[in-house]
Every structure is written in C-alpha cells, then in structure tokens.
Amino acid sequence: MLKPGRHLVLGNVACAEGAIRAGCRFFAGYPITPASEISHHLAMELPKVGGVFLQMEDEIASIASVVGASWAGAKAMTATSGPGFDLMQENIGYAHMTETPLVVVNVQRSGPSTGQSTEPSQQDIYQAKYGAHGDYEVIALSPWSVQEMFELTVRAFNLAESYRTPVMLMSDGLIGHIEEKLVVPEEVQVVDRRKPSSRDATPWGTDDPSLVPEMPIFGMGHELLVTGSTHRPDGVRNFSPEYHQAIVYRIRDKILNAEAKIRDLHTEHLDDARVVVLSYGASARPSYEAVVRAREKGIKTGLCRLKTVWPFPEEFLSGLAERVEAFIVVEMNMGKLVREVERVVCGRAKVHSLSKVGGVLPPSREILEAIRRESR
Amino acid sequence: MKSLFYYRDRYVRSQPSAFCPGCGGGIILNCFVRALDDLGIDKDRVLAVSGIGCSAWIPSPNFKGDTLHTTHGRAIAFATGAKAFNPDLVTVVFTGDGDGAGIGGNHLIHAARRNIDLKVILVNNMSYAMTGGQIAPTTLHGETTVTSPYGNPEFPLDITQLVRAAGATYVAKWSTYHVVELTNAIKEALTHKGFSFIEVLSQCPTQQRRIFNLRGPLDSLPPRILEMFGESTFIRGRPDRDQYVYAVPKGDIQAALKAATRLGEAKVVDHMAFGQVVKVMGDPEALKPGLMGLPSVRYVADKYEGKIELGLFEKKSRPEFTESLREIIRRAQGVEA
Numbered sequence: 001m002l003k004p005g006r007h008l009v010l011g012n013v014a015c016a017e018g019a020i021r022a023g024c025r026f027f028a029g030y031p032i033t034p035a036s037e038i039s040h041h042l043a044m045e046l047p048k049v050g051g052v053f054l055q056m057e058d059e060i061a062s063i064a065s066v067v068g069a070s071w072a073g074a075k076a077m078t079a080t081s082g083p084g085f086d087l088m089q090e091n092i093g094y095a096h097m098t099e100t101p102l103v104v105v106n107v108q109r110s111g112p113s114t115g116q117s118t119e120p121s122q123q124d125i126y127q128a129k130y131g132a133h134g135d136y137e138v139i140a141l142s143p144w145s146v147q148e149m150f151e152l153t154v155r156a157f158n159l160a161e162s163y164r165t166p167v168m169l170m171s172d173g174l175i176g177h178i179e180e181k182l183v184v185p186e187e188v189q190v191v192d193r194r195k196p197s198s199r200d201a202t203p204w205g206t207d208d209p210s211l212v213p214e215m216p217i218f219g220m221g222h223e224l225l226v227t228g229s230t231h232r233p234d235g236v237r238n239f240s241p242e243y244h245q246a247i248v249y250r251i252r253d254k255i256l257n258a259e260a261k262i263r264d265l266h267t268e269h270l271d272d273a274r275v276v277v278l279s280y281g282a283s284a285r286p287s288y289e290a291v292v293r294a295r296e297k298g299i300k301t302g303l304c305r306l307k308t309v310w311p312f313p314e315e316f317l318s319g320l321a322e323r324v325e326a327f328i329v330v331e332m333n334m335g336k337l338v339r340e341v342e343r344v345v346c347g348r349a350k351v352h353s354l355s356k357v358g359g360v361l362p363p364s365r366e367i368l369e370a371i372r373r374e375s376r
Numbered sequence: 377m378k379s380l381f382y383y384r385d386r387y388v389r390s391q392p393s394a395f396c397p398g399c400g401g402g403i404i405l406n407c408f409v410r411a412l413d414d415l416g417i418d419k420d421r422v423l424a425v426s427g428i429g430c431s432a433w434i435p436s437p438n439f440k441g442d443t444l445h446t447t448h449g450r451a452i453a454f455a456t457g458a459k460a461f462n463p464d465l466v467t468v469v470f471t472g473d474g475d476g477a478g479i480g481g482n483h484l485i486h487a488a489r490r491n492i493d494l495k496v497i498l499v500n501n502m503s504y505a506m507t508g509g510q511i512a513p514t515t516l517h518g519e520t521t522v523t524s525p526y527g528n529p530e531f532p533l534d535i536t537q538l539v540r541a542a543g544a545t546y547v548a549k550w551s552t553y554h555v556v557e558l559t560n561a562i563k564e565a566l567t568h569k570g571f572s573f574i575e576v577l578s579q580c581p582t583q584q585r586r587i588f589n590l591r592g593p594l595d596s597l598p599p600r601i602l603e604m605f606g607e608s609t610f611i612r613g614r615p616d617r618d619q620y621v622y623a624v625p626k627g628d629i630q631a632a633l634k635a636a637t638r639l640g641e642a643k644v645v646d647h648m649a650f651g652q653v654v655k656v657m658g659d660p661e662a663l664k665p666g667l668m669g670l671p672s673v674r675y676v677a678d679k680y681e682g683k684i685e686l687g688l689f690e691k692k693s694r695p696e697f698t699e700s701l702r703e704i705i706r707r708a709q710g711v712e713a
Contacts, residue, residue: 068457
C-alpha cells in the first residue's frame with residue numbers, strides 16, 4: 001500500500017489503492033486489457049490487509065462472487081473492460097434488485113466487440129445506466145486523472161455503502177494507463193452500510209426517508225432471503241404488482257431523490273459563460289485546455305465536467321440552459337451523452353456534439369474551433 | 377426418532393409449497409435438514425445458495441436460514457464469493473442439471489478444480505422443468521421433450537464423472553428413491569473439507585410424464601417414477617444378487633407379460649432406458665433363448681444394461697481453497713504459518 005504523500009503511478013494502480021483505502025477487502029476479476037493492472041495491484045496488496053483476491057473463471061463469476069462477498073459482509077469490487085462489462089450485466093441487474101453494495105470498475109476500451117482492445121473510449125456510458133434488463137437507477141462516476149482514479153474509487157465505495165447499490169466507476173484506457181502524480185492523503189473518509197438495528201429488520205423495506213434499508217449479512221441469524229425475484233420487504237418472493245412497484249420505485253427513488261447529494265461537478269467560468277463545454281473523463285482534458293485557451297482570447301466560455309455522470313445532473317443543467325447560448329458536448333464515442341443534454345436543454349440553447357471514435361481524444365483545437373463558432 | 381413437525385418447525389419457513397404435487401424437491405429438502413440436524417450444525421452458520429429453476433426453490437424460500445437465490449447458472453460463483461470472504465459459513469449450493477451443468481457448467485468445473493469447501497447438491501430431473509420441460513444436457517438420447525418432439529438428437533452429460541475429473545474431492549450420486557443413502561451422503565459432504573458434490577436423480581411428475589412416456593393418472597406417477605429410479609440404477613460396490621432379465625415388448629406389454637410368465641416369475645416395471653418392460657426372474661442364460669423366441673418380445677436386456685451407476689465416486693483429500701487463501705494472507709503479512 002502506498003504511503004501518504006506524492007507518488008507517480010498508473011491510473012489503474014491509483015484505483016486499486018483507493019479501493020483498499022475505502023475498505024475494499026474482496027476483489028474478484030478476470031484478465032482483460034486495459035483493466036488488468038487493477039487486478040495485479042490488488043493481488044499483491046489485498047492479502048497484506050487481510051483481504052481476499054480471486055481470479056475467477058470469467059467476468060460473470062467475478063461479479064457473482066462480488067455480490068456473494070458483499071452479503072457476507074465485505075466491501076467488494078470487480079474491474080473489467082467492455083467485453084467483460086457486457087458479461088456482467090445480468091448480475092449487475094441482480095445487484096440492483098437485491099440492493100447489494102459493490103463497485104464495478106469499467107476501464108472502457110473501443111468497441112463494439114473486440115474492437116480496438118488497447119485503445120480508450122467512452123462508449124459504454126449508456127451501458128452503465130441501461131446495461132441490464134428492467135428499470136433501475138445507477139450511480140456512475142467518471143475520473144479524468146490518476147488522482148481522481150483514487151478519489152472517485154473511494155467515493156464509489158462510499159456511495160455504494162450509503163445507498164446500498166452497485167456503483168460504476170467509468171474510467172477508460174487512457175486514464176487507466178497513464179502515469180501521473182497521485183497524492184495519497186493522510187486520512188480517507190469512509191462510509192459503512194447501515195447495519196440492522198434488530199433481528200427483525202426488513203432488508204428490503206424501510207421507513208427511513210433515505211429509502212435505503214438496513215443491511216443484515218449472512219451468518220448472523222437473520223434468516224435472510226436474498227432473491228433477484230420480486231420480493232416483499234422481508235425477502236419473500238411475491239410477484240404482485242403492488243410489491244413489484246414498491247420495490248422498483250424505491251430502488252429508483254433512493255438514487256434520484258439524492259441526486260443533489262450524489263452530484264459532483266467540476267465547473268470553470270460558468271458564471272459568465274455563453275458557451276459551455278460539457279464533458280467527462282478523459283475527453284474533459286482537451287475540453288479543459290480548449291476552455292482555458294478560449295478564455296485567454298477573451299471568449300466567454302466555461303467548462304462543466306461531470307464527475308458523476310449518473311444520476312444525470314438534470315436540475316443543474318436545466319438551470320444552466322436558461323442562461324447560456326450553447327453547449328458543446330465532448331466525448332469519445334459517436335455522441336451519446338449529448339442526447340441526455342439535448343433532452344434536458346430541450347431547445348433552450350444550442351447543443352453541439354463533438355465526439356471522436358477510434359481510440360483518439362477529441363483534439364483541443366477542434367473544441368476551440370467549436371467554441372469560437374458557437375460564440376460568434 | 378424425531379417427528380416431521382420437529383424438522384418442519386425448526387428448519388422450514390412456513391410457506392405454501394411452490395412445488396408441484398409429487399416433486400422430488402421436498403424429499404431433498406427433507407434429507408438436507410435431517411443431515412444438518414443429525415450433525416448438530418447450527419443453522420445460523422448455514423448459507424444455502426441457489427440459481428434458477430425448480431432446484432433453486434428447495435432452499436429459497438423453504439430453508440429457514442440464510443439463503444441467496446441468484447441468477448441462472450451462477451449459484452456456485454455467488455457462493456464462492458461468500459465462502460471465500462467468510463469461510464465459517466457452511467455453504468451449500470442447490471442447483472439443477474440445466475442450472476448447474478448447462479448454463480452454469482463452467483463454474484461447476486472451476487469450483488471443483490479449486491476444491492473450495494462448497495457442498496453442491498445437483499438435482500437432476502433430466503429436463504428444464506420449470507420452463508416447460510425442454511431438453512437438458514442430461515436428457516437421454518431419443519427422449520421426447522417439447523424441444524425434441526421427434527426424439528432428442530443429443531447425448532447426456534455424465535455430470536458426476538465430469539466433476540470428479542475436474543478435481544472434486546467428494547463425489548456421490550444418488551436418487552430421491554435412496555433417501556437414507558442420500559441423507560448419509562449429505563452428512564458426509566457436510567463433514568468433508570473440500571468441494572463436495574452430490575448428484576441426485578429427482579422425480580418430476582409434471583415433465584417426466586412426457587419424457588418417459590408414462591401413462592396413467594397423475595397421482596400414480598411420483599411413486600412410479602421413484603420405483604423406476606430404483607429399478608434403473610445400481611450401486612457401486614453393492615452387487616445385485618438377484619438374477620433376472622428385462623424383456624422389452626414388441627407392441628402390447630400385456631401380451632409380453634403373459635408370454636413371459638410361462639418362462640418365470642414376471643412383472644411389468646418402468647425402466648429409464650427401455651420404457652415399460654417385463655422383468656423376468658431367473659437365470660439369464662436359461663431365460664434368454666426362450667424370451668427371444670417370443671413374438672411379443674423385441675429385445676432382452678441384461679440386468680445392468682442401460683442402468684445408471686449410483687454411490688460414492690470419490691473421497692480424497694487435497695488442500696482446500698479458502699485455507700490456501702488464508703495461507704496467502706499469512707504469507708503476504710509475513711506471518712509464519
């Protein structure tokens with residue numbers, strides 16, 4: 001484990017370090033580029049803190065064992081990339097339905113299929129939200145630096161524990177594979193799941209305004225009935241519309257009601273901006289550069305970088321749309337999150353998509369040109 | 377001798393049963409809770425994990441302890457995570473032939489290879505029963521199901537041999553006909569350290585009626601299928617001392633029975649490999665020429681022909697996975713073992 005202080009490390013190593021600091025004591029994964037270094041580092045470091053590292057037979061088994069470990073009381077994580085993320089979707093849906101806290105790291109690579117397996121992308125941003133069948137609401141974070149690989153991994157665990165839900169850390173092959181400065185803090189703030197107040201606690205129902213039920217774990221005499229089938233607050237399978245609606249609306253609302261608390265934005269110069277560059281993850285790096293250059297030229301532009309992509313900061317952006325002229329949405333895909341921006345802006349400002357596929361970052365000069373064009 | 381109420385009140389959640397009448401699931405639950413009780417295992421330490429299918433409903437919601445009812449085929453992988461993190465959990469997996477050997481076959485192989493201390497009870501009803509009786513990887517060649525209306529073109533997988541070859545350290549195979557042996561096997565598995573696997577042939581009156589072409593009223597089927605399991609299996613290391621052959625009829629079974637009765641003590645039985653046959657007692661060498669000459673008999677089968685082997689297939693010792701994981705932690709922390 002890295003000592004507090006400054007280090008030069010790989011993004012994936014920073015993620016692994018953040019996980020251990022957040023209390024992660026169980027990791028299961030399957031080798032895949034460009035996520036493997038997270039496994040390598042945790043295989044070395046987790047046993048030192050008494051944690052369990054497993055290399056499973058595939059990604060399906062990896063996420064499954066993470067769910068099992070979480071119910072056995074572990075803070076647990078898996079890490080993968082596109083093809084593995086595909087395979088995990090069914091059990092991610094299971095984790096939503098059973099309200100299992102866990103962290104899934106997706107170091108995104110360029111697809112579809114094997115695609116450019118070593119190149120970065122942000123093509124899975126909707127898969128993070130809609131990957132499994134059924135309705136649910138997801139929390140997804142997007143780091144833009146090695147430092148944030150550490151910080152957002154810690155936050156991912158804290159959010160997972162706070163809201164009893166799977167949290168997606170949507171990194172990419174660029175952030176995972178660059179070496180940058182990492183400052184490891186002396187102390188890390190860690191949140192733990194709410195433990196049951198009594199043996200009669202209902203693990204899937206609560207009167208608490210957070211809508212997050214207490215979570216018993218295996219082996220404590222709770223006679224737990226964990227099931228992916230529609231269930232009553234006590235866990236007993238029941239397919240009635242009432243029970244189904246109660247659980248899926250609560251699973252949705254516990255996230256949506258807390259959107260303002262989960263929201264995490266990095267903004268620059270939004271006060272007087274007429275053109276807003278909206279981006280997330282690696283593609284926010286050239287976006288930031290373009291905004292800085294445009295400002296140097298006196299152009300009234302600003303940056304809105306989503307560190308939390310899901311739940312989408314709808315309220316915030318809607319407010320912004322009232323007073324700006326245009327949004328330029330920069331991402332490494334064929335233009336995905338731009339649709340969400342269009343939906344929220346709803347014609348009140350222009351929305352321009354600037355996206356790149358092929359494993360390349362949208363160049364800052366193109367973003368700068370777009371800023372110029374939109375601010376004319 | 378404890379009453380059924382004792383086991384029910386202690387180990388079974390009071391639910392209306394979701395099983396079809398005559399299902400084998402209840403027998404297996406019964407054997408399981410008796411094994412737990414006989415060994416005095418605290419049920420609060422037991423975690424029962426299951427996947428999707430009828431087998432999954434044996435523990436969930438019936439078993440009054442911790443249960444994890446997971447996705448199709450993945451129960452062993454979920455169980456691996458719970459057991460690896462908390463090795464004190466007595467982790468028992470209930471799976472089916474489709475769940476455990478079809479969609480989840482890969483996890484079964486790798487858990488056996490790791491020798492992780494999971495107790496896997498694989499309930500084999502030779503079909504995908506919950507979804508309507510489709511062909512499973514265990515359905516016999518030629519059998520009729522809703523997805524093999526002209527006969528199954530595939531051959532079944534010998535799951536027990538597969539798991540044994542993959543490295544399981546306890547392997548047994550029984551049927552719901554063999555309740556005493558099954559209960560004892562579950563007790564052996566519960567006390568064994570390492571990957572323990574028990575395949576249980578189980579009756580499904582709802583689907584096996586079609587698969588085995590069984591005619592007659594529905595409530596006559598459960599005992600008939602159980603008898604068929606007894607008839608169509610033999611036990612490793614326990615020789616069958618009776619002498620007999622099976623006469624497979626050509627057309628009407630009653631004609632074959634009538635003709636065979638003249639040659640020896642004969643009765644009609646159900647056989648998994650041959651359907652309804654006439655079991656004729658006596659010296660096979662003496663019986664065969666006469667039976668083969670009968671116009672009502674198509675074929676004469678030896679007593680072991682087409683039968684399924686049951687019993688204990690493996691019991692050995694090798695380092696257990698969660699212990700190896702603990703050893704790794706000690707090594708990483710620089711603690712001498």
